[in-house]
Amino acid sequence: MTIERTVMTSHDEPHGGSTTRLNWLRAAVLGANDGIVSTAGVIVGVAGATTARAPILTAGIAALVAGALSMGVGEYVSVSTQRDTEKALLEKERRELAETPDEELSELTSIYAGKGLDADLAHQVAVQLTAHDALGAHAEVELQIDPDNLTSPWHAAGASALAFFVGALLPLLAVLISSPNWHVPVIGAAVIFALVLTGVISARLGGMGPGRQVARNVIGGTLAMAVTYGIGSLVGLAL
Template sequence: MEEIPGQRSEPHEGGVAERLNWLRAAVLGANDGIVSTAATVVGVAGVTNTLAPILVAGTAAVVGGSVSMALGEYVSVSSQRDSQEALIEKERRELREDPEGELLELAGLYEQKGLSPATARLVADELTDHDALAAHLAVELNIDELEVVNPWHAAFASAGAFAAGAVLPLLAILLMPAEIRIPVTFIAVLAALAITGAASAHVGGSSRRRAVARLVIGGALAMAFTYLVGTLLGTTGIA
């Protein structure tokens, strides 16, 4: 794309929605992998110091969670994609059946944005001559035909990120001596959550402090609760 003089370097090219969708799935997957796996292994460690059951439970949490995240993202994004494609096809059909009516509609939409009737009609005419479908999708539906989301990308990103995030608490609790494995796992997990919280805030353009605080507090509560439950089950002889 040719750069316009004086224009700031911004992501105006196609594919922005696709990349943001991929990043969102990856960040959420990593967060879930860290928290759910940490909660599982810490809960089991509250019952026993034996590594075998901790390894089995942690591995099951990683595999099951990765598959679940991939399936959830695929279904969710597929529904979004189906809706986008249906809207695009509807607009394409309307342009084919009533081009003049669609031209008037486009001009009317630009008038609503503050253009004079003459200018709105001129803009509508020129955009229609260039790419009528893209013009209507952008103004009416805020959709770019080139940016329809891909469910497979989201699914693989989410599953891979979940597994990557889950490795940290699993290794922390398996590699540390029994007397320090719980506090070390807590520290490692909370540090990782702080990093992913900052990353998610960067992707979404929101407050890093709030994002980090939500994840760290939520992760700490999840691990504390499951460890307490595991300890109670172990001391009562139920497990």
Template sequence: MSQKLNILRAGVLGANDGIVSVAGIVIGVAGATTNVGTIFIAGVAGLVAGALSMAGGEYVSVSTQKDTEEAVIDKEKLELANDYDGELEELADIYIEKGLSADLAKQVATQLMEKDALAAHSEAELGLQLNDFANPWQAALSSLISFSLGAILPLLTILLLPPGIRIGFTFVVVLIALALTGYVSAYLGEAPKRNAVLRNMVVGMLTMLVTYGVGTLVGV
């Protein structure tokens, strides 16, 4: 259940990145020009580049984590093969540290290792579940989709509105969306919601103000 919540929270944060990144791009370009074609090209380029960057980064990160976890488990296999009794004592010590008596800890460790020694050590010593590794491709696809969905919001908003109101309205829409993603991410992470919402909105607002200012200066 906690892993599913982490995946969902990562998806929300990916959408948040998409909103902020592309909002900054399109508002910056809109500050320089009212040409819809130029804004569209810049926004789409930012969406594609950002989504691929997020997906690639997530793939590399999760692949590295998976490789590390598999290497640690392979090492544990070797230790069990070479020193079963020593590993039994080590597992018993773990349960003693958790509050069991020495006799009960030895009994629990013995029964668990008789059933599945590698699983017992992986869970108690390493905090890992066997055959429950994160999928790098799934993580990459999730990041790509969540970033793209978030990025579409400011892109469509600024493209579909007339020049006179497009920038101001996009500001408002983006800030509302960031308030929502901040609230959801805080809720899933059981963190203070007010701080998360305000922090998210301030970062988004500063990003848009700075890029708009740069666009205005460059466009003059």
């Protein structure tokens, strides 16, 4: 058995690419779910106070824009911080490789020995990987970072904002197509349908049965709408 077949890297194209795509899909589904629930909660809350379409749509559009921007900014800050941390760790590893190469080689050998390779093979693997790409080899096994594939904060921010925006459109469309007295039932039905759909997709991406995920989505979303509708109704009576 050759060393190349013995050692599989976590950033090999088929596996790494599939994992990255799944992570993006999960993030998109969660972003859409947030857009659906939060925007529907605002709209239903206002609908509890008034049946007039104009204030309901105004509140819904404001919730959509504010939510999408908040998601985008939050994701940008989060991923930027993660990226800066990864860059600092890579720079530290690069410096250690330049200053203490023998110690780093010994460390890499120990890591592969700890994974089950015998001492001689672990040393041989460490030597060959160091000769090929020392920083990449150490970053992978020590830091779980691919130096050539750091997450872009701009991509993450754009994807999160877009996912939220798409999800938030659903309750707004429900307001547009329903009559004033039917706003809340139509929004509720549309949101429950969407939450079932995102629950099924989330479960499929996670490789599990959809029942529990769908139940969590529907119960959480329904509870949020019920609470905001109740508060809106009380405010409407008070005003």
